[in-house]
Amino acid sequence: QITLTESGPTLVKPTQTLTLTCTFSGFSLSTVGVAVGWIRQPPGKALEWLALIYWDDDKRYSPSLKSRLTITKDTSKNQVVLTMTNMDPVDTATYYCALDSGSIFDHWGQGTQVTVSS
Amino acid sequence: EIVLAQSPDFQSVTPKERITITCRASQGIATSLHWFQQKPGQSPKLLIKDASQSFSGVPSRFSGSGSGTDFTLTIDSLEAEDAATYYCHQSHALPRTFGQGTKVEIK
Numbered sequence: 528q529i530t531l532t533e534s535g536p537t538l539v540k541p542t543q544t545l546t547l548t549c550t551f552s553g554f555s556l557s558t559v560g561v562a563v564g565w566i567r568q569p570p571g572k573a574l575e576w577l578a579l580i581y582w583d584d585d586k587r588y589s590p591s592l593k594s595r596l597t598i599t600k601d602t603s604k605n606q607v608v609l610t611m612t613n614m615d616p617v618d619t620a621t622y623y624c625a626l627d628s629g630s631i632f633d634h635w636g637q638g639t640q641v642t643v644s645s
Numbered sequence: 646e647i648v649l650a651q652s653p654d655f656q657s658v659t660p661k662e663r664i665t666i667t668c669r670a671s672q673g674i675a676t677s678l679h680w681f682q683q684k685p686g687q688s689p690k691l692l693i694k695d696a697s698q699s700f701s702g703v704p705s706r707f708s709g710s711g712s713g714t715d716f717t718l719t720i721d722s723l724e725a726e727d728a729a730t731y732y733c734h735q736s737h738a739l740p741r742t743f744g745q746g747t748k749v750e751i752k
Contacts, residue, residue: 564741573732573743573744573745573746574681574689574732574734574743574746575743576740576741576742576743579739579741587739587740589740590646590740623688623689630677630736631679631691631694631695631736632679632681632689632691632734633691633694633700634691635688635689635690636688637687637688638688
């Protein structure tokens with residue numbers, strides 16, 4: 528059974544750095560072709576892709592957010608971490624991690640809500 | 646960036662109706678187009694992958710078609726539990742992009 532669980536702070540202040548952790552089970556991020564991605568969704572709005580990390584440690588980012596994002600993995604802990612610097616109220620959203628199997632987000636976590644406010 | 650435009654934005658339908666949601670890509674994406682269902686307070690769930698392949702466990706009333714730039718999601722004999730927002734998503738090229746969503750309401 529594949530599960531993904533996001534964790535991190537629910538409230539951050541403007542200009543702070545957000546660190547989110549995706550802890551997963553049921554698959555290995557060292558398997559060829561596997562990746563984990565982050566996607567966010569502001570309240571009442573559409574989904575927005577943020578970043579991907581592949582089994583071979585290749586990393587890809589949304590061009591509009593690339594300067595603020597860092598994605599890393601710890602294969603031994605079955606975790607993927609996303610950091611986003613210089614948080615702003617417009618970054619208020621639910622943040623999801625998802626398993627990317629062959630370029631398809633086929634399993635998602637339940638999401639974690641992040642509010643940016645002073 | 647590949648832009649995905651869905652239509653309609655909103656649809657109100659009665660149970661047992663058949664509905665079609667379209668997704669148009671700003672450039673050709675072969676069949677690298679996937680459909681998700683998202684109910685309020687839940688994470689998105691994969692319905693259709695690679696334009697027309699049903700994901701495991703998805704009811705047979707959901708089907709997809711298309712290639713290139715034009716795609717459709719069809720729900721036959723709509724049920725009350727199908728009330729949700731539906732999103733298309735392309736994995737043909739980075740950055741990965743999603744459509745703006747189509748909200749389906751059951752009358």
